[in-house]
Amino acid sequence: MNPYVLATLLFSLGLGTTLTFASSHWLLAWMGLEINTLAIIPLMAQHNHPRAIEATTKYFLTQATAAAMLLFASLTNAWLTGQWDIQLMSHPLPTTLASLALALKIGLAPLHTWLPEVLQGLDLPTGLILSTWQKLAPLTLLLQLQPMNSSLLIILGLTSTLIGGWGGLNQTQLRKILAYSSTAHLGWMVLVLQFAPSLTFLTLIIYLTMTFSTFLTFNLNNSTTINTLATSWAKAPVISSLAPLMLLSLGGLPPLTGFMPKWLILQELTKQDLAPAATLAALSALLSLYFYLRLSYAMALTMSPNNLTGTLPWRLLPSQHSLPLAISMTASLSLLPLTPALTALFTL
């Protein structure tokens, strides 16, 4: 793509999110979301093949629906309460409508169905943006809503974790697996939203780090299916040896970083006297752990039969900059001992 066009699009992407961060008026927030959507559309369609166009179309329709619903909710709130402030929504109907619209925006179950198909149609870097940057703005708005009906968010959260687990088990395409993993992690975030929003924020940041590493690893190996993962040991042996740990961190296994949010969320839920919900969420984490384990198994724990000379890795010069991957991989593997610092850091 023309570098000027690319720069404009990326800049607009950042602008949209920042506008939403900075706004306290619903219309401004909505505007930021719309700029976000419009900016990423050309990025998604840049490769021009039918699958990408289909993904783009689906994304646009879903996000447009969500944005329209969000606008409707804020209008209803203005009609009913006479003010446009995001943090002062007090009527249950617009609150619910806005929550569900934002849920559709980020891909919470049962409104998750668009996410796997859209993500599958994109290449890995664009998918990365979709999975990470695009979640920030809607989650900001969700954090600021005061939900009237507490069970709605809990139901959304639990459903997301379960469906994220079950859906990912039947997949061989890596991007669909990552879509379901995104749903599951967003479910965890939403689960604890109304009890300890700082934990949501913490979970979000850690999830962003881990997903960032995952996407970049897959991009480095140029692999989009489990089968192509199997030859990654020959391309980049060190990354292939660390990747299982990163995937298990996504799965929430101690002593890796990914354990931190799950642990704190379960503790918070227990303190709020929601032990059955906590148990169910913990058990659903097992489901997603299984498919992360399957990925790490294919990547690093098995090798296809080969003679000895064929097992020597190619020593090629790396073609991509690996500094960001190095930083995020380190963060996603070893931040568990810094839990108190991180909790203090990401307090709202």
Place this chain on the structure above:
Amino acid sequence: MYATPHILTSCLIIVLIILVFPLLTTLSPHQRNSDWPLSQVKTSVKIAFFTSMVPLCLFLDEGAEVIVTSWTWMNTLTFDVNISFKFDMYSIIFTPVALYVTWSILEFTSWYMHTDPLVNRFFKYLLTFLIAMIILVTANNLFQLFIGWEGVGIMSFLLISWWYGRADANTAALQAVIYNRVGDIGLIFAMAWMAMNLNSWEMQQVFLTSEDLDLTFPLIGLIIAATGKSAQFGLHPWLPAAMEGPTPVSALLHSSTMVVAGIFLLIRMSPLMEKNPLALTICLCLGALTTVFTATCALTQNDIKKIVAFSTSSQLGLMMVAIGLNQPQLAFLHICTHAFFKAMLFLCSGSIIHHLWDQQDIRMMGGARFLCPTTTTCLGIGSLALTGTPFLAGFFSKDAILEALSNSHLNAWALILTLIATMFTAVYSLRLIIFVALGNPRTPRSIFQMNEVDPAITNPIKRLAWGSILAGLLITSNIIPLKTPEMTMPDEVKTAALMVTLLGFLLALDLGNLTGHQLKSTTQRPVHLFSNLLGFFPPIMHRLSPKLSLSFGQMVASQMTDQTWLEKTGPKAVTSINMSLVTTTSNAQQGLIKTYLALFLVTITLATLLISL
């Protein structure tokens, strides 16, 4: 004053020492000479017999019985196990009888097995068996009896499988061991019960302290033990199968000595059984069933040894009937007389088999009276004694039992069965004589005549013939009956046994006549098959119970435990439940925008409806 017990005890211990001495000499590695069996073993048994005559005479003269407790073998605080011998009427009479029969059998064996390369070992096994049997009959406590019991069981196993290259011999030995073991469960149960409740295994203490207790359980245990050892119905198939062993083994173990051990146990424990009508009824009915069933099976057998084996089984049933009538002394009497003529029948069979160069099928025999006249004569004497011909040995015991049965107020069904069995005894004995001795030879093997030249054949048989004739008279004249026999009864009852036997003879002759005519176009298979195949008992039991237990074991172990509990309700349940949910979730992705928007609509509707609640 003390001379009699001294002499009694010393003689009987000397008998044991004489018998054990040849066994001890086998412990040295020094090679024994070729006539060790004849010169050492047979001689020791002969000397032991004559030595045991001294206590017998003392008993007959003075009625002296002695109990010797020689050593406390094991003791705990409250329970002692001693070595103690009881030389009472039963063991004082049985020991000389057993030794006399064994002497004759050993002499016969020296001819019968003289071509066997391991004949020394054979004699050693027979001697070991004899010692175990003597231990059994002279035991004063159940532990010593159990030692003898197990000893005779093991020796039976070793001797039946003497020709172990033959698969049938091995399976027969296994049958013997397994059926005996099942019976042993009963004996061990009775011993455990007595150890727990009566605190001793010494018979005197058992009899004294069990006066007021309910003895049903240990008595049933003892009856099961007798069923196993004495081949009563239910645990009987091993006895005909045991005919795989050499004829001396059949003569010694499975006719005179080992198989009567079960009956002997019940005779020893008869003071316990007197007061328990249930145990007596069980013995009566079991004995009657055994005697008629095995007599039926004997009617159509074609192997000479099997006919004699079933005859043994039938007589054992009769002994059990005597015990069921609460007449242990009559049972003992029948044991002693039966030993003589049954051993002689077996030795005659062995002689005929050898003379016909190992032909055992009676359909291939005939005209033995030309080949071996002495043997055939004694065969006739033995059969007459068996059927209870007046004033031969079997008459005194058999007729006494049948009179007691007819005059009792007990089970009439048992009486009828026993009379039928008596009739069958006559039938199969006559059949045996007709096929074997009469007529003309039906096998070409008889042309190589041996003609009974060796006195080792005829002397034992003749000695046992004297015994078969005189033993009944001698024993009954010299012992004191412990129970009063019924002296007056109607003529028909008195002669019932005799009439039934004569009827049997006539029936047999008539049936034999029918073989010349063909009255039906096809043969009557079912009844003949029932009799010939032993009532189908072995095929059913030997296949059904292993099949049931093995399939039950497989069901419990692999299907119930492994498959069901450890797999299907555990890990595989998790898999199967989750698989359905997984496929549902991923099948919801059809690639249609309709799905996304429809789910959105439904969720919004539900949520807004739920607000109002």
